[in-house]
Amino acid sequence: MDKFDCGCNNVRENDLLCTLRQIDFAIVEVTLYLNVYPDCHEAKEYLKNMREKRAKVAAEYESKHGMLTMYGVCGESSDKCAPWPWEYAAN
Protein backbone atom coordinates (compact mmCIF):
# COMPACT_ATOMS: atom_id res chain seq x y z
CA MET A 1 0.00 0.00 0.00
CA ASP A 2 2.86 2.40 0.78
CA LYS A 3 3.86 2.79 -2.84
CA PHE A 4 0.37 3.32 -4.23
CA ASP A 5 0.10 6.68 -5.98
CA CYS A 6 -3.20 8.13 -4.84
CA GLY A 7 -2.80 11.01 -7.31
CA CYS A 8 -1.70 13.48 -4.66
CA ASN A 9 1.88 13.27 -6.01
CA ASN A 10 3.20 12.88 -2.48
CA VAL A 11 2.78 16.56 -1.76
CA ARG A 12 0.09 16.01 0.84
CA GLU A 13 1.38 13.05 2.79
CA ASN A 14 -0.59 13.97 5.86
CA ASP A 15 -3.76 14.65 3.93
CA LEU A 16 -6.54 12.56 5.45
CA LEU A 17 -8.49 12.35 2.19
CA CYS A 18 -5.39 11.04 0.41
CA THR A 19 -4.84 8.41 3.12
CA LEU A 20 -8.50 7.43 3.02
CA ARG A 21 -8.35 7.03 -0.77
CA GLN A 22 -5.28 4.82 -0.50
CA ILE A 23 -6.95 2.56 2.06
CA ASP A 24 -10.21 2.45 0.11
CA PHE A 25 -8.35 1.58 -3.07
CA ALA A 26 -6.67 -1.31 -1.25
CA ILE A 27 -10.07 -2.46 0.05
CA VAL A 28 -11.71 -2.32 -3.41
CA GLU A 29 -8.85 -4.21 -4.99
CA VAL A 30 -8.66 -6.99 -2.40
CA THR A 31 -12.47 -7.30 -2.33
CA LEU A 32 -12.63 -7.92 -6.09
CA TYR A 33 -9.89 -10.52 -5.66
CA LEU A 34 -11.69 -12.23 -2.77
CA ASN A 35 -14.91 -12.38 -4.80
CA VAL A 36 -13.30 -14.94 -7.10
CA TYR A 37 -10.65 -16.37 -4.72
CA PRO A 38 -12.73 -16.55 -1.51
CA ASP A 39 -10.39 -19.00 0.25
CA CYS A 40 -7.24 -16.87 0.10
CA HIS A 41 -6.21 -16.51 3.75
CA GLU A 42 -3.62 -13.81 3.07
CA ALA A 43 -6.16 -11.63 1.24
CA LYS A 44 -8.72 -12.07 4.05
CA GLU A 45 -6.17 -10.98 6.67
CA TYR A 46 -5.18 -8.01 4.51
CA LEU A 47 -8.82 -6.94 4.18
CA LYS A 48 -9.40 -7.22 7.93
CA ASN A 49 -6.33 -5.11 8.61
CA MET A 50 -7.35 -2.47 6.04
CA ARG A 51 -10.91 -2.28 7.40
CA GLU A 52 -9.56 -1.52 10.87
CA LYS A 53 -7.31 1.22 9.49
CA ARG A 54 -10.20 2.55 7.42
CA ALA A 55 -12.48 2.92 10.44
CA LYS A 56 -9.91 5.06 12.27
CA VAL A 57 -9.05 7.28 9.30
CA ALA A 58 -12.69 7.73 8.23
CA ALA A 59 -13.70 8.74 11.77
CA GLU A 60 -10.94 11.35 11.88
CA TYR A 61 -11.81 12.64 8.40
CA GLU A 62 -15.51 12.92 9.26
CA SER A 63 -14.76 14.78 12.49
CA LYS A 64 -12.90 17.42 10.47
CA HIS A 65 -14.70 17.60 7.12
CA GLY A 66 -18.23 16.37 7.73
CA MET A 67 -19.90 13.05 7.06
CA LEU A 68 -18.95 10.96 4.04
CA THR A 69 -22.30 9.20 3.73
CA MET A 70 -25.97 9.96 4.28
CA TYR A 71 -25.70 8.46 7.78
CA GLY A 72 -24.94 11.79 9.30
CA VAL A 73 -25.88 15.41 9.02
CA CYS A 74 -23.38 17.64 7.26
CA GLY A 75 -25.17 20.98 7.33
CA GLU A 76 -24.17 22.93 4.23
CA SER A 77 -23.61 26.11 6.22
CA SER A 78 -21.07 24.48 8.51
CA ASP A 79 -17.35 25.20 8.11
CA LYS A 80 -16.79 21.49 8.68
CA CYS A 81 -18.62 20.60 5.45
CA ALA A 82 -16.32 19.47 2.63
CA PRO A 83 -16.98 20.74 -0.92
CA TRP A 84 -18.64 18.36 -3.41
CA PRO A 85 -16.15 15.82 -4.74
CA TRP A 86 -16.17 17.07 -8.35
CA GLU A 87 -15.11 20.59 -7.36
CA TYR A 88 -11.51 21.64 -8.09
CA ALA A 89 -11.05 22.64 -4.44
CA ALA A 90 -12.10 19.20 -3.17
CA ASN A 91 -9.10 17.41 -4.67
Added chain:
Amino acid sequence: MWIYEKKLQYPVKIKNPNPKLASAMISQLGGPDGELAASMRYLHQRYSMPHKEVVSLLTDIGTEELAHLEMIAAIIYQLTRNISIDHIKGTKFEPYYVDHTTGMYPIAASGVPFDMKYVGVKGDPLADLAESQAAEQKARVTYDNLIRLSDDPDVTDPLRFLREREIVHFQRFGDAMRVVQDKLDGKNFYAFNPAFDKKQ
Protein backbone atom coordinates in the same frame (compact mmCIF):
# COMPACT_ATOMS: atom_id res chain seq x y z
CA MET B 1 -29.44 -0.33 -1.86
CA TRP B 2 -26.49 1.93 -2.32
CA ILE B 3 -24.72 4.37 -0.05
CA TYR B 4 -23.18 7.48 -1.54
CA GLU B 5 -19.74 8.46 -0.32
CA LYS B 6 -18.81 12.09 -0.67
CA LYS B 7 -15.38 11.70 -2.26
CA LEU B 8 -13.87 10.76 -5.61
CA GLN B 9 -12.16 7.38 -5.89
CA TYR B 10 -9.11 9.16 -7.33
CA PRO B 11 -8.58 12.94 -7.39
CA VAL B 12 -9.46 15.14 -10.37
CA LYS B 13 -7.81 18.57 -10.24
CA ILE B 14 -7.68 20.34 -13.59
CA LYS B 15 -6.17 23.84 -13.57
CA ASN B 16 -7.05 24.94 -17.10
CA PRO B 17 -10.56 24.76 -18.59
CA ASN B 18 -10.64 23.26 -22.09
CA PRO B 19 -14.12 22.75 -23.59
CA LYS B 20 -12.73 21.12 -26.74
CA LEU B 21 -11.10 18.37 -24.64
CA ALA B 22 -14.33 18.02 -22.63
CA SER B 23 -16.24 17.16 -25.81
CA ALA B 24 -13.91 14.15 -26.31
CA MET B 25 -13.93 13.05 -22.64
CA ILE B 26 -17.73 12.94 -22.58
CA SER B 27 -17.69 9.64 -24.48
CA GLN B 28 -16.68 7.90 -21.26
CA LEU B 29 -19.81 9.37 -19.64
CA GLY B 30 -22.46 8.44 -22.21
CA GLY B 31 -20.65 6.69 -25.06
CA PRO B 32 -20.91 3.03 -26.16
CA ASP B 33 -18.02 1.89 -23.94
CA GLY B 34 -18.42 4.53 -21.24
CA GLU B 35 -18.79 4.22 -17.49
CA LEU B 36 -22.59 4.56 -17.49
CA ALA B 37 -22.89 1.62 -19.89
CA ALA B 38 -20.38 -0.34 -17.78
CA SER B 39 -22.26 0.15 -14.51
CA MET B 40 -25.64 -0.61 -16.10
CA ARG B 41 -24.27 -3.76 -17.78
CA TYR B 42 -22.81 -5.36 -14.62
CA LEU B 43 -25.50 -4.25 -12.21
CA HIS B 44 -28.15 -5.88 -14.43
CA GLN B 45 -26.23 -8.97 -15.45
CA ARG B 46 -25.96 -10.07 -11.82
CA TYR B 47 -29.60 -11.14 -11.35
CA SER B 48 -29.39 -14.13 -13.68
CA MET B 49 -25.88 -15.12 -12.60
CA PRO B 50 -26.17 -18.50 -10.83
CA HIS B 51 -22.91 -18.36 -8.82
CA LYS B 52 -22.60 -16.19 -5.72
CA GLU B 53 -18.91 -15.40 -6.34
CA VAL B 54 -19.74 -13.89 -9.71
CA VAL B 55 -22.80 -12.02 -8.39
CA SER B 56 -20.51 -10.39 -5.79
CA LEU B 57 -17.98 -9.48 -8.46
CA LEU B 58 -20.61 -7.95 -10.77
CA THR B 59 -22.05 -5.97 -7.84
CA ASP B 60 -18.68 -4.63 -6.71
CA ILE B 61 -17.34 -3.82 -10.19
CA GLY B 62 -20.71 -2.31 -11.19
CA THR B 63 -20.52 -0.10 -8.11
CA GLU B 64 -16.92 0.91 -8.85
CA GLU B 65 -18.06 1.92 -12.36
CA LEU B 66 -20.48 4.41 -10.75
CA ALA B 67 -17.46 5.92 -8.97
CA HIS B 68 -15.70 6.14 -12.35
CA LEU B 69 -18.78 7.81 -13.85
CA GLU B 70 -18.44 10.49 -11.17
CA MET B 71 -14.71 10.93 -11.94
CA ILE B 72 -15.44 11.43 -15.65
CA ALA B 73 -18.18 13.93 -14.78
CA ALA B 74 -15.66 15.74 -12.54
CA ILE B 75 -13.20 15.93 -15.47
CA ILE B 76 -15.89 17.41 -17.76
CA TYR B 77 -17.20 19.71 -15.02
CA GLN B 78 -13.72 21.13 -14.36
CA LEU B 79 -12.82 21.41 -18.07
CA THR B 80 -15.94 23.54 -18.63
CA ARG B 81 -16.02 25.62 -15.45
CA ASN B 82 -15.84 29.42 -15.60
CA ILE B 83 -15.74 29.51 -19.40
CA SER B 84 -17.04 32.38 -21.49
CA ILE B 85 -18.83 32.20 -24.83
CA ASP B 86 -15.52 33.03 -26.54
CA HIS B 87 -14.05 29.77 -25.21
CA ILE B 88 -16.90 27.92 -26.89
CA LYS B 89 -17.41 29.64 -30.26
CA GLY B 90 -16.00 27.64 -33.14
CA THR B 91 -14.91 24.66 -30.99
CA LYS B 92 -16.22 21.09 -31.04
CA PHE B 93 -18.01 21.94 -27.78
CA GLU B 94 -20.33 24.43 -29.51
CA PRO B 95 -23.13 22.00 -30.55
CA TYR B 96 -23.22 20.49 -27.03
CA TYR B 97 -23.41 23.98 -25.53
CA VAL B 98 -26.44 24.78 -27.70
CA ASP B 99 -28.37 21.80 -26.32
CA HIS B 100 -27.07 21.47 -22.75
CA THR B 101 -25.13 24.68 -21.86
CA THR B 102 -22.51 23.34 -19.39
CA GLY B 103 -24.90 20.79 -17.81
CA MET B 104 -23.83 17.16 -17.49
CA TYR B 105 -25.62 15.10 -20.17
CA PRO B 106 -24.50 11.51 -20.92
CA ILE B 107 -23.67 11.52 -24.62
CA ALA B 108 -20.98 10.06 -26.89
CA ALA B 109 -18.19 12.17 -28.42
CA SER B 110 -19.94 11.57 -31.76
CA GLY B 111 -23.05 13.34 -30.40
CA VAL B 112 -25.28 10.28 -29.90
CA PRO B 113 -27.08 10.36 -26.52
CA PHE B 114 -26.62 7.41 -24.12
CA ASP B 115 -28.53 4.32 -25.18
CA MET B 116 -29.19 1.06 -23.31
CA LYS B 117 -28.52 -0.66 -26.64
CA TYR B 118 -24.84 -0.43 -25.63
CA VAL B 119 -25.54 -2.84 -22.79
CA GLY B 120 -25.73 -6.61 -23.25
CA VAL B 121 -27.67 -8.79 -20.82
CA LYS B 122 -28.27 -12.22 -22.34
CA GLY B 123 -29.22 -14.21 -19.23
CA ASP B 124 -26.51 -16.82 -19.88
CA PRO B 125 -23.35 -16.75 -17.71
CA LEU B 126 -20.85 -17.54 -20.49
CA ALA B 127 -22.38 -15.02 -22.91
CA ASP B 128 -22.68 -12.30 -20.26
CA LEU B 129 -19.13 -12.70 -18.93
CA ALA B 130 -17.71 -12.74 -22.49
CA GLU B 131 -19.65 -9.49 -23.07
CA SER B 132 -18.23 -8.00 -19.87
CA GLN B 133 -14.66 -8.96 -20.71
CA ALA B 134 -15.02 -7.43 -24.18
CA ALA B 135 -16.54 -4.28 -22.65
CA GLU B 136 -13.50 -3.82 -20.38
CA GLN B 137 -11.16 -4.12 -23.36
CA LYS B 138 -13.23 -1.65 -25.40
CA ALA B 139 -13.20 0.82 -22.51
CA ARG B 140 -9.41 0.35 -22.21
CA VAL B 141 -9.04 1.21 -25.93
CA THR B 142 -11.23 4.31 -25.47
CA TYR B 143 -8.94 5.44 -22.63
CA ASP B 144 -5.89 4.78 -24.87
CA ASN B 145 -7.50 7.00 -27.53
CA LEU B 146 -8.35 9.75 -25.00
CA ILE B 147 -4.83 9.68 -23.52
CA ARG B 148 -3.44 10.23 -27.05
CA LEU B 149 -5.78 13.21 -27.50
CA SER B 150 -5.08 14.78 -24.11
CA ASP B 151 -2.46 17.53 -24.05
CA ASP B 152 -3.06 18.28 -20.37
CA PRO B 153 -1.26 16.21 -17.69
CA ASP B 154 -4.02 17.12 -15.20
CA VAL B 155 -6.47 15.22 -17.44
CA THR B 156 -4.10 12.41 -18.46
CA ASP B 157 -3.35 11.44 -14.83
CA PRO B 158 -6.89 10.36 -13.84
CA LEU B 159 -7.33 8.79 -17.31
CA ARG B 160 -4.32 6.54 -16.63
CA PHE B 161 -5.86 5.44 -13.34
CA LEU B 162 -9.17 4.63 -15.05
CA ARG B 163 -7.40 2.77 -17.88
CA GLU B 164 -5.63 0.59 -15.33
CA ARG B 165 -8.92 -0.29 -13.65
CA GLU B 166 -10.27 -1.62 -16.97
CA ILE B 167 -7.35 -4.05 -17.10
CA VAL B 168 -7.89 -5.22 -13.51
CA HIS B 169 -11.62 -5.71 -14.14
CA PHE B 170 -10.85 -7.69 -17.29
CA GLN B 171 -8.61 -9.99 -15.23
CA ARG B 172 -11.28 -10.50 -12.55
CA PHE B 173 -13.95 -11.26 -15.16
CA GLY B 174 -11.55 -13.83 -16.60
CA ASP B 175 -11.34 -15.44 -13.14
CA ALA B 176 -15.14 -15.37 -12.96
CA MET B 177 -15.35 -17.12 -16.34
CA ARG B 178 -13.26 -19.94 -14.88
CA VAL B 179 -15.57 -20.16 -11.84
CA VAL B 180 -18.54 -20.57 -14.19
CA GLN B 181 -16.81 -23.11 -16.45
CA ASP B 182 -15.70 -25.23 -13.47
CA LYS B 183 -19.34 -25.70 -12.55
CA LEU B 184 -20.52 -26.59 -16.06
CA ASP B 185 -20.45 -29.91 -17.88
CA GLY B 186 -16.70 -30.25 -18.64
CA LYS B 187 -17.38 -32.19 -21.83
CA ASN B 188 -19.79 -29.61 -23.22
CA PHE B 189 -19.95 -26.12 -21.73
CA TYR B 190 -23.03 -25.44 -23.82
CA ALA B 191 -25.06 -28.51 -22.76
CA PHE B 192 -27.35 -26.33 -20.63
CA ASN B 193 -27.77 -22.75 -19.47
CA PRO B 194 -27.33 -22.77 -15.65
CA ALA B 195 -29.30 -19.51 -15.46
CA PHE B 196 -32.37 -21.12 -17.05
CA ASP B 197 -32.35 -24.90 -17.50
CA LYS B 198 -32.81 -27.25 -14.58
CA LYS B 199 -29.50 -28.99 -14.01
CA GLN B 200 -29.65 -32.70 -14.94
